[in-house]
Amino acid sequence: MAAVRVLCRAAGPALPVPVSAFLCLSRAASGARPPPVPQRIEEKRRAALLGGGQARIDAQHKRGKLTARERILLLLDPDSFDEYDMFVEHRCADFGMDSSKNKYPGDSVVTGRGRINGRLAYVFSQDFTVFGGSLSGAHAQKICKIMDQAAMVGAPVIGLNDSGGARIQEGVESLAGYADIFLRNVLCSGVVPQISLIMGPCAGGAVYSPALTDFTFMVKDTSYLFITGPDVVKSVTNEDVTQEQLGGAKTHTAVSGVAHRAFENDIDALLNLREFFNYLPLSNRDPAPVCECHDPSDRPVPELDTVVPSESTKAYDMLDIIHSIVDEREFFEIMPSYARNIVVGFARMNGRTVGIVGNQPKVASGCLDINSSVKGARFVRFCDAFNIPLLTFVDVPGFLPGTAQEYGGIIRHGAKLLFAFAEATVPKITVITRKAYGGAYDVMSSKHLRGDANYAWPTAEVAVMGAKGAVQIIFRGKEANAEQEYVDKFANPFPAATRGFVDDIIQPSTTRRRICQDLDVLASKSQASPWKKHANIPL
């Protein structure tokens, strides 16, 4: 948390704030009666609303960032925010922290509950204008309080992160605060959706809270996530790297896979978060939400009849298929820049939220590799935890071969996706658009993994491998006509259909109608797995 120290020091001197001046006065005049309680309440509230004071608010704005309260204002429905703990102050007495000028009502985080499109959400918003948003014991306690309540009530927790890190002056108290939050992140996991929006620095141990939540979004150019900052990196590994390169939005959305999406600025991020929120159920006790839908559920999709190219080696865009099938072409893609050979995200079918997983033939032929398996697995597990039906579009030539993949543990990581699909008990609908080869066929929500409705398009090829490779193995290249024979036998949906591994071969243009009908029926699906403390997914 070294990067943090710098920020906090910078925040140390020159704390203005008219209110604290007033507090000084009232205490200095010992013996004199403090002002009446209603007035003191009013003054504390006013001070809390001002955070670290106008000068720091201006500085925050100058950085292109909104204040903690402005962010809440944009995130929640108008007049819906009920704030908690406005009067909480930090309890540190060392390094002059107990001086009243170093006390801010509410400390460095704003917490409470509110509504997003009428639905309940718990929110904390770190206030960078108060000690650089650093985490004190009181700060952590405020966050824990709303998390506890969110878990009991069954409503999501949204964290707006903008914090220099630990409150150094408080030492171990601050560390304990982080751990308290981590524990709640873990206990809430799978109980209520947890969303982190990184809107400023988030460094050191602090990063583990977003990492434990279900979704981490970032704001481009103004947010960073890293364990250790560029200075420490330089001293330890002698690498020269900027904050942006090390932990900016681009790095985490495209390279590390730590963040799920990045937005242009605070406003863009918060408005997108509102829209994203509408896809989620409030808790694991709620079904996937159903919104009013104007797109007919039986709408034919004629372009799907021609979307798969006749040459089986030619690529096409799986997003074209997804956009044309879902309601109003709206698809909220998760991790669009990372492991692009698999597409995951949320959409609606006849108003009901669904989670979509699709191989992307446009990128690396849509093969599964380490990153795409992990990306897919985490998404599938979120959907399963929160009762969101899974739609899987399959065009997968197999797992990516090579030493890089084997040394990197493709066996272990590929198993995650297999595990996630097999374990999921939400409605699972699978459409094989073209290739479903080898083990990857099994993995991609196949019938064998408790798929509820598995369809093949006429272009589907369910086989152990492509004809060329297969013939080489079977005949060692001696049979000239064998390839055609193999194609005739296996490069079509019949072998799978005759065995009941797909439930039907459907005309692509009818896919939307079929899926909407299935989802209606499967809404009451109930499926149990054997009792266990928890499963042991190959991490």
Added chain:
Amino acid sequence: MGDKIESKLLAKNAKVNTIPGFDGVVKDADEAVRIAREIGYPVMIKASAGGGGKGMRIAWDDEETREGFRFSSQEAASSFGDDRLLIEKFIDNPRHIEIQILADKHGNALWLNERECSIQRRNQKVVEEAPSTFLDPETRRAMGEQAVALAKAVKYSSAGTVEFLVDSSKNFYFLEMNTRLQVEHPVTECITGLDLVQEMIRVAKGYPLRHKQADIPINGWAVECRVYAEDPYKSFGLPSIGKLSQYQEPLHVPSVRVDSGIQQGSDISIYYDPMISKLITYGSNRAEALKRMEEALDNYVIRGVAHNISLLREVIIHPRFVQGDISTKFLPEVYPDGFKGHKLTDLERRELLATAASLYVAEQLRSQRFLGTLRIPIAKSKRRSWELSVRLGDGIYPVAVSKDGSSFSVEVDGMKLNVTSEWNLASPLLSVTIDGTQRTIQRISRNASGETSIQFLGTVYKLQILTKVAAELSKYMPEKAEEDTSSILRSPMPGTVVAVSVKPGDTVSEGQEICVIEAMKMQNSMIAAKTGKVKAVHCKAGDTVGEGDLLVELE
């Protein structure tokens, strides 16, 4: 008839009007003046060897002819080493009017009236109609009879077209003959009631024509718009490619015909002509046909590629076009700085703002409507009014929306408008009634941050709708640095690189050709936007490039 010079000779022999002119060695300026007077002013003078309009000079009197002679003969000698000059009648403000003919193998030939095809860009027709507002019955008959004479002279049998240039005094001159069915044939079919394709097949089979000249009527009026996958904001149309993610022809509008060969999901590729369809409307008179065309264009859904609907719609409602005051120079004359889309009047702007704001509110209201029984009930918003800030172009407009039963009452610029619709947010076409005026609009896109693009009166407008609070806070949002576009050259369209004329280290001057990109059978020269040294070249001949791909960087 394929050879232009040959066909001109044939036409001359068949007593078809051709453009009077002289091609050969002109002794001196006096002789040039004598030739010019013989032809009649104005005349065009240029070196015979110079192609196209290169070095062409227009002379309106003797003095200008002498000057033109001096320049052109010098140029002829120095640039081409060929003394011959071409002096030809210059046709001022020409119209392109063509006669449809039909001839059989038995010596019968008919003229099926004219088609006006003057609205062109880069010599390609864009809007055609039949009949022409310009021709009187005598001119029509004269043109028709000459066209038939030409067809008979060459023993033509099939449907064909004889193209003429017509000057402002209704003098007409033979241009060329097209020995095939033309793109714009449907307008002729509409007004004559003949199925040209059927007639062609009959003729080919050897049957004699079924009609006499007296049987050929002009019934009503027909207009055809060529709908192209083109960006009309770039030189009236640079090709665009992509997948037609949504495509719906306006066949529900009465008296509309659409000739196309594509459907939703089709690819518009760089390998073929970028035409999407021919959109034809018919009416008992021109005003009716044009009104229907307006409606048809508004109801045409084309998504996934750029298209020229905006240009087509602007042309057909332009006062000059409506009056029939057109020529082949219409587009460059009306849009000297290039086409920029529909220019909103104050009222139209208010209508657009009100519609966009109403759509936004309708969407907001819908996003609070969750179905089924909920464990934690929705906190129903009792909100009935919204204070919004709408950005359109460079302007930011405060817009207040209040819900008034099923419609919205919207206040813009201190004026109240009533906006009613079914607010079907999934339909590509949205019928909206604004203060009693029905408009068909298309919401092309929207996103969570309030950005939306709406096709309104044919043109797509980009707007951003924010709540007043969000709009006020957006002043703190950092400006994202924009790329310096003068030192980089990006491909304006998808295509193939034909040639690259520079290499790193070269110094180029402003306007110098850097590379050539071919798209849809058109070669486009990419030029330097400033003088400078080439830093890097990112393409080579033969590369396929997409729109916006980086081609060359300057220092």
